[in-house]
Amino acid sequence: MAEEYDERKIDHLIQNVSEDELSDLAELFKVFGDSTRIKILYDLFQGEKNVTEICDDLEMNQSAISHQLKILKTSKLIKSRRDGKAMYYSLADDHVKVIIAMGKEHVEE
Amino acid sequence: MAEEYDERKIDHLIQNVSEDELSDLAELFKVFGDSTRIKILYDLFQGEKNVTEICDDLEMNQSAISHQLKILKTSKLIKSRRDGKAMYYSLADDHVKVIIAMGKEHVEE
DNA sequence: CGCTCATATGAATATATTATCATATGTTTT
């Protein structure tokens, strides 16, 4: 993450949005708006993990985790790689961290 | 918005989260995760507006808007001020813009 | 090849959420 975000850049980003883009935005935030998925993302802040490890960390049912991983993957927030029987998941890019960090900053106030 | 967000700051922000904070975070993002609410926030990027104006802009039922305004207010994303019969709403702080801008950047890729 | 381990998927149920309708509250005007 080399970039920094200043006021000018923020204002530029929020301009010119179509109805469709607003829907996509809401869809994206909806993905962040679930405790299980936030926990998974936080878990992956530690680095790549496979499904079993995530289940152990969150103390949750494997099926529930797989379902949520799929949603995160579809939203391109995480990516996956197979290694033998295991499927390893990791964060797709740094936006995830920035978005969550901004959310955290708001919540903490 | 005087602040800038660099990698060090982001990494610091995402550390040390309790289970409760993760729930609060998910709750916050859930608020962003609805088209109507995102549209309202976008509408308020233009500045303070009253309920009737927001209804007109979004072409939506007053009751639906009021219900969503309440959710946004409870989450401290917007604030309100009464002027005669009208109630004026505006963004509570700059986090809203930053969070949405980051979301938009992700969606656009 | 059959077995076991790891993960994915489909169906079903339980729960949450949104918009609408009807109505209440609060403010100004006449």
Next chain:
DNA sequence: AAAACATATGATAATATATTCATATGAGCG
């Protein structure tokens, strides 16, 4: 004070969502 206007609120119905259970797929191993 009654009427008109602006907003809020409660209940309901329709829809969406998450988890669970059962089972399928896929990979390595004896």
